Amino acid sequence: xxxxxxxxxxxxxxxxxxxxxxxxxxxxxxxxxxxxxxxxxxxxxxxxxxxxxxxxxxxxxxx
Numbered sequence: 147x148x149x150x151x152x153x154x155x156x157x158x159x160x161x162x163x164x165x166x167x168x169x170x171x172x173x174x175x176x177x178x179x180x181x182x183x184x185x186x187x188x189x190x191x192x193x194x195x196x197x198x199x200x201x202x203x204x205x206x207x208x209x
Contacts, residue, residue, distance in 0.1 A: 154197050158204065161190040165206050184209065 148156075164187045171180040187207060194201060 150197070154194070154199060157190055157193055157197070158199065161187070161194060161201075162204060164190060168207055 164183055168180060168183045168187060171177075171183055187209070191201065191205070
């Protein structure tokens, strides 16, 4: 069973990856893709907030 630190790291990695794809989708004007990624972004952001992760340095989207 993964430790809470491993779970937090995986969520942070996913959060950063989703933000990267959101930037690309916005650049390519892929609004449907951006919308789906935004749902994932908000879900990960909520999980990380509950886990007590400070997002100020890694949250580039700020939505």
